[in-house]
Amino acid sequence: MKTPKELKVKPIKNGTVIDHITSNRALSVLKILELPNEKTTVTVAMNVLSSQMGSKDIVKIEGRELAPKEVDKIALIAPSATINIIRDYEIVEKSKVHLLDKVKDILKCPNPNCITNTDEPVQIKFFVTGKKPVVLRCYYCERIMEEDEIEAQF
Ligand SMILES: [Zn+2]
Numbered sequence: 532m533k534t535p536k537e538l539k540v541k542p543i544k545n546g547t548v549i550d551h552i553t554s555n556r557a558l559s560v561l562k563i564l565e566l567p568n569e570k571t572t573v574t575v576a577m578n579v580l581s582s583q584m585g586s587k588d589i590v591k592i593e594g595r596e597l598a599p600k601e602v603d604k605i606a607l608i609a610p611s612a613t614i615n616i617i618r619d620y621e622i623v624e625k626s627k628v629h630l631l632d633k634v635k636d637i638l639k640c641p642n643p644n645c646i647t648n649t650d651e652p653v654q655i656k657f658f659v660t661g662k663k664p665v666v667l668r669c670y671y672c673e674r675i676m677e678e679d680e681i682e683a684q685f
Contacts, residue, residue: 546596
């Protein structure tokens with residue numbers, strides 16, 4: 532059995548390891564993934580030393596791969612996260628989360644006077660004005676939203 536050194540956690544047979552999560556955000560990542568549940572084994576490591584980031588969180592999920600929409604949400608609160616897909620103890624795919632230039636239909640605008648918080652049938656849209664850390668600007672009212680505020684919505 533191979534032990535991938537960089538993961539610093541016990542290997543899993545099949546599933547996903549989300550590495551390089553912004554420290555103390557692992558529990559929000561679990562919330563996005565609607566975990567834990569009764570059937571899924573999840574291991575969480577928080578504030579692990581990282582040569583790249585100082586400290587980071589790691590989430591290991593057995594028997595589960597992520598949907599693109601879930602990865603998009605994780606990118607909003609953990610923009611440095613890497614997604615490792617494990618099959619038969621090997622990393623078969625390693626990718627970084629990727630934020631697009633616009634975020635649609637994931638978050639609400641915190642400005643109560645924004646048109647998106649009225650009955651008008653408009654699509655909620657944010658421009659991504661910063662990626663590390665994430666900064667969003669409402670397309671309609673220009674309200675700025677930063678990571679802590681984004682995290683609070685999950
Ligand atoms: Zn707005």
